[in-house]
Amino acid sequence: MTASPAPSAPTSVPTAHVPTEGLVNPDVVPVRRALVSVYDKTGLVELATALAAAGVEIVSTGSTAATIAAAGIAVTGVERVTGFPECLEGRVKTLHPAVHAGILADRRKPDHLAQLDSLGVAPLDLVVVNLYPFAATVASGAPFDACVEQIDIGGPSMVRAAAKNHPGVAILTSPDQYAEAVQAIADGGFSLAQRRRLAAAAYAHTAAYDAAVATWFAQQTEADGAGAGTAADAEGPVAPPAYAGAAYERLAALRYGENPHQGAAVYIAPGARGGVANARQLSGRAMSYNNYTDTDAALRAAYDHDGEVCVAIIKHANPCGVAISPSGDIAQAHRLAHACDPVSAFGGVIATNATVTAAMAHQIKPIFTEVVAAPAFEDEALEILRAKKNLRVLAVEPPEREGWEIKQISGGAVIQERDAYQAGDDDPAAWTLAAGHPADEATLADLRFAWRAIRSVKSNAILLASGGATVGVGMGQVNRVDSCRLAVERANTLGARSTGDAAAPASASGETGAVGGGDAGRILTGPAPERARGAVAASDAFFPFADGLRVLIDAGVRAVVQPGGSIRDEEVIAAAKAAGVTMYLTGQRHFFH
Numbered sequence: 001m002t003a004s005p006a007p008s009a010p011t012s013v014p015t016a017h018v019p020t021e022g023l024v025n026p027d028v029v030p031v032r033r034a035l036v037s038v039y040d041k042t043g044l045v046e047l048a049t050a051l052a053a054a055g056v057e058i059v060s061t062g063s064t065a066a067t068i069a070a071a072g073i074a075v076t077g078v079e080r081v082t083g084f085p086e087c088l089e090g091r092v093k094t095l096h097p098a099v100h101a102g103i104l105a106d107r108r109k110p111d112h113l114a115q116l117d118s119l120g121v122a123p124l125d126l127v128v129v130n131l132y133p134f135a136a137t138v139a140s141g142a143p144f145d146a147c148v149e150q151i152d153i154g155g156p157s158m159v160r161a162a163a164k165n166h167p168g169v170a171i172l173t174s175p176d177q178y179a180e181a182v183q184a185i186a187d188g189g190f191s192l193a194q195r196r197r198l199a200a201a202a203y204a205h206t207a208a209y210d211a212a213v214a215t216w217f218a219q220q221t222e223a224d225g226a227g228a229g230t231a232a233d234a235e236g237p238v239a240p241p242a243y244a245g246a247a248y249e250r251l252a253a254l255r256y257g258e259n260p261h262q263g264a265a266v267y268i269a270p271g272a273r274g275g276v277a278n279a280r281q282l283s284g285r286a287m288s289y290n291n292y293t294d295t296d297a298a299l300r301a302a303y304d305h306d307g308e309v310c311v312a313i314i315k316h317a318n319p320c321g322v323a324i325s326p327s328g329d330i331a332q333a334h335r336l337a338h339a340c341d342p343v344s345a346f347g348g349v350i351a352t353n354a355t356v357t358a359a360m361a362h363q364i365k366p367i368f369t370e371v372v373a374a375p376a377f378e379d380e381a382l383e384i385l386r387a388k389k390n391l392r393v394l395a396v397e398p399p400e401r402e403g404w405e406i407k408q409i410s411g412g413a414v415i416q417e418r419d420a421y422q423a424g425d426d427d428p429a430a431w432t433l434a435a436g437h438p439a440d441e442a443t444l445a446d447l448r449f450a451w452r453a454i455r456s457v458k459s460n461a462i463l464l465a466s467g468g469a470t471v472g473v474g475m476g477q478v479n480r481v482d483s484c485r486l487a488v489e490r491a492n493t494l495g496a497r498s499t500g501d502a503a504a505p506a507s508a509s510g511e512t513g514a515v516g517g518g519d520a521g522r523i524l525t526g527p528a529p530e531r532a533r534g535a536v537a538a539s540d541a542f543f544p545f546a547d548g549l550r551v552l553i554d555a556g557v558r559a560v561v562q563p564g565g566s567i568r569d570e571e572v573i574a575a576a577k578a579a580g581v582t583m584y585l586t587g588q589r590h591f592f593h
Helices: 044-053 062-070 078-082 097-104 110-119 134-139 144-149 154-164 175-186 192-223 289-302 330-340 358-364 379-386 441-456 480-493 547-554 569-579
Strands: 033-038 057-060 126-130 170-172 249-254 264-268 280-283 309-315 318-325 348-352 369-374 392-395 404-409 412-417 432-435 462-466 469-474 536-539 559-562 582-585
Touching: 033 044, 033 062, 033 097, 033 154, 044 057, 044 062, 044 175, 057 062, 057 078, 078 097, 097 110, 097 154, 126 154, 126 175, 134 144, 134 192, 154 170, 154 192, 170 175, 170 192, 175 192, 264 289, 280 379, 289 309, 289 318, 289 348, 289 369, 289 441, 309 330, 318 330, 318 441, 330 348, 330 358, 330 469, 358 379, 379 392, 432 569, 441 462, 441 469, 441 536, 441 559, 462 480, 462 547, 469 480, 480 547, 547 569, 569 582
Parallel strands: 033 057, 033 126, 126 170, 348 369, 369 392, 536 559, 559 582
Antiparallel strands: 249 264, 280 392, 309 318, 309 348, 318 469, 404 412, 432 582, 462 469, 462 536
């Protein structure tokens, strides 16, 4: 079949024959004429080949028409339909009554069909359109004008028109829909149910597109100082824009939500990269709602330690253990993280910011674990983990660390910047020494680790650390004294020594608590008494009174890092000085609710 070249100048509009038979209230609409105009040309030639083989006339635009013609497929340039050339660097191609009347005519109404006939406009039964890559252009860091140029006008107009007129027109907005479309055409046409479903997908597609454009434009005007959400004050953070749109596409239905009586599904943000929603599942059972939320929390904790190999173990959105390995030994980091609280790690979620090795996989194997998430896995490690049929193994690209996060509340939402140490308070050089002697290098490293790790703990939060690993975590308490007591109690009763041999005794849950097996050996030797003694502590917010600090001092904590800012700071600092405890103030807090 030879291609019909598009003319360089407009020609007279061909007289259209408007078929009326079978067009009034049909359940199945045969496809006789299709308009195809796509930016993403994935599967385009295959679709056009199938349309041509079915005797469908193809009308197309610009580079889409050129691609179809280059494949030897007959195609009618849109300018032959409109009698008007594409102009203004392609900004105007399909915005014409000869196109939109063909899409929007209601085939159930004889007077619409009569008008088409009198106007010489042939109806379009299928519209295939996907839009300019606006979000990708913004993400690339392109300048303002280049982003504006990727705001599609004619595309969304055709998509919405076809979706509105779904009783007589089918609309395709993604190459993923082409296979179904080819089959439908071969079967005689699209059913009404198919057209409705495609229309719903089309409106979701344009809604997401418009939300991305509106949100970006609002951010640009705010940056120029023209919007309502400019800086709260000269020193304060920049508020979110006056408009914030969010659109999500359902990725999969879940068996249930947090509890069996709650329906649930997982969604992805169009154009988003990385994070648990975009993970590749390599093995194991289907992810659950709680698996997704706990894995997200674990990734947040692991990636808080950029530049260092980190392993985080999460249970019910709180860390059972977090550890780093400056030498890059991920198996060591996992041993230390697990040793923090082997009892709670049972049934937990493990995430790391480094490649999982066979040595780490051997350690995980005997432990009941829900999910292991990492950017990559050694082949042998993957083989070991896949032997556990129920263990969910996820390859996850790093999650987004910047931007805004949205939390629904009744009647609306609250929006904030993601907490990513914007103030630079993870650098000990910016801290203020308030009590005691300056910490030595090892102690300062532990304090920095504790301060970074505290961000993953639900408030009120107290975290004890030693040797680049958590040894006790007090989380989610309604007063800071209880958080201090809980951190100390957990450090002194739940932890275990990490070595390279000897079996561990049974834990309170009846599990051995051993992290090893096979050629990796046992690595936990049982309870490590008074791990709080000699540890360092971090508090996510200031101590309102000295009582919480005294709990830590009595337990033998030797150094503390906290934001400061209480009206009773002097009382708290005096208690640290009296006990000879080193205390640093960061000037920033890290609540997490």
